[in-house]
Amino acid sequence: xxxxxxxxxxxxxxxxxxxxxxxxxxxxxxxxxxxxxxxxxxxxxxxxxxxxxxxxxxxxxxxxxxxxxxxxxxxxxxxxxxxxxxxxxxxxxxxxxxxxxxxxxxxxxxxx
Amino acid sequence: xxxxxxxxxxxxxxxxxxxxxxxxxxxxxxxxxxxxxxxxxxxxxxxxxxxxxxxxxxxxxxxxxxxxxxxxxxxxxxxxxxxxxxxxxxxxxxxxxxxxxxxxxxxxxxxxxx
Numbered sequence: 001x002x003x004x005x006x007x008x009x010x011x012x013x014x015x016x017x018x019x020x021x022x023x024x025x026x027x028x029x030x031x032x033x034x035x036x037x038x039x040x041x042x043x044x045x046x047x048x049x050x051x052x053x054x055x056x057x058x059x060x061x062x063x064x065x066x067x068x069x070x071x072x073x074x075x076x077x078x079x080x081x082x083x084x085x086x087x088x089x090x091x092x093x094x095x096x097x098x099x100x101x102x103x104x105x106x107x108x109x110x111x112x
Numbered sequence: 113x114x115x116x117x118x119x120x121x122x123x124x125x126x127x128x129x130x131x132x133x134x135x136x137x138x139x140x141x142x143x144x145x146x147x148x149x150x151x152x153x154x155x156x157x158x159x160x161x162x163x164x165x166x167x168x169x170x171x172x173x174x175x176x177x178x179x180x181x182x183x184x185x186x187x188x189x190x191x192x193x194x195x196x197x198x199x200x201x202x203x204x205x206x207x208x209x210x211x212x213x214x215x216x217x218x219x220x221x222x223x224x225x226x
Binding site (some may be wrong): 018032034036041042044045046047049051058089097099100102103104111 | 143201
């Protein structure tokens with residue numbers, strides 16, 4: 001079956017620090033990959049996506065590259081802000097079942 | 113463009129009762145999905161509706177059911193509520209069934225079962 005593994009949190013960084021959140025996946029097919037973000041008290045917001053190998057998704061300074069050879073989709077940002085504090089979820093969608101498989105989420109706290 | 117809207121925001125029920133949660137998708141979206149986010153269990157897929165039909169179902173008992181209306185809005189019904197049904201229920205919509213079409217989520221309904 002499909003699965004997504006994220007680095008465990010919580011992660012605490014100072015403002016302007018570099019961020020990496022690791023994500024690896026197992027899929028039976030050829031999935032599309034997503035990063036979602038959840039701010040306190042809210043639902044999930046799509047942050048970025050990639051649909052094929054070597055695709056780079058980017059949004060709001062965040063980037064992730066679809067690496068088929070390492071089955072990874074690590075999230076990076078060069079300089080985090082306090083407003084980036086949230087929970088980040090890596091997810092995959094595979095096949096016609098239209099079912100997202102999520103990682104367990106990584107809590108990020110950015111201190112001023 | 114209005115996003116996915118869910119109602120109510122919070123719902124408190126007692127064990128054994130029924131709960132009804134509602135979702136309106138983004139205008140033009142025909143697919144609606146339901147997910148459960150329970151403490152310690154993460155995000156789990158519940159149901160997918162498209163064009164009024166149930167297309168896929170997650171590993172949940174039959175007391176979790178729903179439907180999609182002709183205007184593409186959806187209801188999730190949970191019968192015979194149990195304490196472990198307490199969770200945030202998220203609805204999402206997408207514009208089509210394509211594998212690249214992302215899901216857009218609402219802010220959820222917080223269900224508390226006492």
